[in-house]
Amino acid sequence: MPEMDDQPTVPALREEPERHVSQKIGEVEAIADRLAFAYRRAMAFYVGKYNLSPAEAHEKVNAGWGDHRESLLETPARTFGWGDYQGLAEIDPALALSKWETIKEEAHYFVVSGQAAAEAVECSWASTPWERGCFAAVRNDLAQDWQPRGGMEQTLIDAMAQAWTLQLKWTAVLMQRSEGEMVSEGANAKYDGGRWEPPRVSRAEAVAEAAGMVDRWNRMFLRNLRALQNLRRLLPVPVIVNGAGGQVNIGQQQVNVSGQPEAF
Numbered sequence: 682m683p684e685m686d687d688q689p690t691v692p693a694l695r696e697e698p699e700r701h702v703s704q705k706i707g708e709v710e711a712i713a714d715r716l717a718f719a720y721r722r723a724m725a726f727y728v729g730k731y732n733l734s735p736a737e738a739h740e741k742v743n744a745g746w747g748d749h750r751e752s753l754l755e756t757p758a759r760t761f762g763w764g765d766y767q768g769l770a771e772i773d774p775a776l777a778l779s780k781w782e783t784i785k786e787e788a789h790y791f792v793v794s795g796q797a798a799a800e801a802v803e804c805s806w807a808s809t810p811w812e813r814g815c816f817a818a819v820r821n822d823l824a825q826d827w828q829p830r831g832g833m834e835q836t837l838i839d840a841m842a843q844a845w846t847l848q849l850k851w852t853a854v855l856m857q858r859s860e861g862e863m864v865s866e867g868a869n870a871k872y873d874g875g876r877w878e879p880p881r882v883s884r885a886e887a888v889a890e891a892a893g894m895v896d897r898w899n900r901m902f903l904r905n906l907r908a909l910q911n912l913r914r915l916l917p918v919p920v921i922v923n924g925a926g927g928q929v930n931i932g933q934q935q936v937n938v939s940g941q942p943e944a945f
Contacts, residue, residue: 712781716770719763746771754780758787795820795944798839802846816846817945824944827909837909844902848895855891
């Protein structure tokens with residue numbers, strides 16, 4: 682059991698090429714900061730909630746982690762909290778480092794496959810597979826047209842897909858508010874088919890708000906489109922030579938799809 686003066690265990694650095702050292706140091710410092718925060722929060726909980734002494738609270742915070750080794754390792758990356766990481770680091774710093782690498786790898790695939798961008802524009806409690814599929818269709822079509830050459834271009838395409846998706850959503854709201862029957866505000870007012878309960882503004886203000894949001898997301902789409910066009914103009918055109926004295930390919934859409942995560 683660690684003493685009260687001990688700091689939360691931080692995974693040791695492995696041997697890495699020099700160009701990765703700064704990044705690794707930054708990661709470890711960030712992890713150490715979050716572990717320390719999780720420890721302080723847990724200590725404050727036991728001291729404040731149960732009136733324990735600091736020594737007793739420390740005992741509670743660090744007790745029993747060894748019994749949860751397998752469950753911590755099997756916890757999905759997206760639900761693995763800093764308190765969980767603190768516990769795994771107390772059990773085995775090497776396992777904690779391995780878990781961190783797994784989290785980064787899963788997060789990478791989650792982002793580059795478009796799932797992160799899609800989830801950000803969905804209703805957290807009422808999203809549907811159809812909604813995710815519609816976003817995928819827009820994103821995939823944009824990617825097919827532009828053939829993104831790197832992370833920056835793919836990020837702009839994701840932002841364009843998000844802006845278009847939100848423009849469609851607010852267009853639907855605009856039509857509902859413009860043509861649907863407005864019900865009176867009240868505790869018992871509920872959505873019913875074409876009827877809708879307005880926010881605490883007048884009908885005209887609610888319609889104007891929806892129209893403004895449609896225009897806002899349209900402008901956001903066009904802004905990202907211009908950024909993508911400008912990026913293409915600024916970056917050099919790739920030149921690929923196929924073998925010594927062989928064919929020279931010059932173009933803006935040289936695509937290598939091997940090893941890329943499958944989108945949707």
